[in-house]
Amino acid sequence: MNDTTIKTPYFMIDEQKLVANLDKAKQLKELSGVKLVLALKCFSTWGVFDIIKPYLDGTTSSGPYEVKLGHETFGGETHAYSVGYSEQDVLDVADVCDKMIFNSQSQLAAYRHLVEGKASIGLRLNPGVSYAGQDLADPARAFSRLGVQANHIQADALASVEGVMFHMNCENKDVDAFITLLDSISEQFGQYLDAMSWVSLGGGVFFTWPGYDIPKLAAALKAFSDKHGVQLYLEPGEAIITKTTDLVVTVVDIVDNHKKTAIVDSATEAHRLDTLIYDEPASILEADEQGEHEYVIGSCSCLAGDQFCETRFNEPLNIGQRLHILDSAGYTMVKLNWFNGLRMPSVYCKRGNGDIEKLNEFDYNDFKRSLSQWSVS
Ligand SMILES: Cc1ncc(COP(=O)(O)O)c(C=O)c1O
The missing domain is CATH 2.40.37.10 (Lyase, Ornithine Decarboxylase; Chain A, domain 1)
Incomplete structure (x- = not known):
């Protein structure tokens, strides 16, 4: 043709260009031990997942159909997150995901019993700091509904989960700015993180940008996961298909x-x-x-x-x-x-x-x- x-x-998706980005993802994984799950909200053209699968660990999602799609077409680890689940969503998703991340303590309390024994349960926390160009895309904006603020955490709720997710970057091409956010998370939430088995740092880290210092990012991620004894995840979307x-x-x-x-x-x-x-x-x-x-x-x-x-x-x-x-x-x-x-x-x-x-x-x-x-x- x-x-x-x-x-x-x-x-027109160009395989060679995609593989060039994926090679950088592989380098980051190898140097840091981080696992990478593709954010389907950014890109879910599953017809090219055969190209991506060998490089990434699975998918993450923002709605029930994305979870199903990730499970069916990508495999590996399927992370399910939604800003707001209905009970039916939870029932549908619990059987096909490996990790279920709730956005609030009220959703966690309401639905945890439907997920226990099926998937590892997590909670989204809001670090109150971010790197985002525009207010519309800033998870730490005033009155944000995205995740639990540090001063709202109920210790017993956190004690009942195995992992937490933070998402606070948008097209962040500055490794030092990312490390500043990472330090802030470690400082604010360290006592809780030490008890977790996994932590996801969300998406928006633009490690495929030309000149991005991947070894520096990898060293910071590795130090963080060693310090808190957790398996780290990133949820790249744009970085993979840019x-x-x-x-x-x-x-x-x-x-x-x-x-x-x-x-x-x-x-x-x-x-x-x-x-x-x-x-x-x-x-x-x-x-x-x-x-x-x-x-x-x-x-x-x-x-x-x-x-x-x-x-x-x-x-x-x-x-x-x-x-x-x-x-x-x-x-x-x-x-x-x-x-x-x-x-x-x-x-x-x-x-x-x-x-x-x-x-x-x-x-x-x-x-x-x-x-x-x-x-x-
Ligand atoms: C929770 C979460 N994870 C991952 C992503 C993917 O971000 P990006 O495509 O910028 O890497 C987003 C984007 O909004 C998100 O909200």
Whole structure:
């Protein structure tokens, strides 16, 4: 299959780039003894799990269907966490997970009896410190509902669990900043951690970023696990799939209203939602910031402010031309939606040997089915 003949929009996951990230994950594991579970909330395109499985220890999840998916398609250790479980969720999940992490002491008290003897039970703690660029994504933000605050811990609740989970980083590329958080956790919660058998430090540690000091991170993790006598886990999502995937689109129109806008056959609101939520412009492979032709790369949704980015090109853009929107794997395919009835991007993988494999494609029936399956009689 030749990628120029694939109908846009589509995602192309590059195996070689994925394996480059996974090699760094392997190095981190070997140096530190940490176990790594893939955060399915970030990336759950299970069609490429065969590539990832040899490198990671399992999956972690944020809702009951992710737990089931991790168990079915990835295997290894399946960690289940949810900000809020219903009783039915707990019943469904307890049989397929290895670790069940509750977000609050009230959920722990209500459901522990349903999990005992089936999975190792944990509790999420909130360290009150974090590294997160935006308040929206900051687990330690004011009035946070994510985990138990240090001054709310009931000693008997903690005594009844085998492990705890912290998550306080978002795209943290600074190893020293991470170590400062680790020290704070050790200082605040050390007395409890010493009694645990496992501790998860969550996701958001960007150890695959170019130049990241993996040996320094590994040494800090190893010292922490030795000090408290615990098996450590990290829950990487973005770090695993960063810079592996393009969203390939076609320019369908060019309009001019004081600025030129190239409208493409995709929309951030439907296919790359975090561009919109976090106001983080995308990057385009074909662009050149020194180029003399400036364009807004506009979405084909009806939302007035829906655009991928503003950037420059060496040559004027043409209708029919393809553009590659870079780094489009994390928190994209898991958030795809049918807004405006746009064509859903298909999903492909470019294998290490150059072969291109189709993982998914969608059609009008998928759109229709997502809205109703039956009509009133
Ligand atoms: C509890 C938890 N674990 C892991 C992750 C994955 O984070 P990332 O994709 O930034 O590594 C998140 C992201 O929000 C999270 O909330």
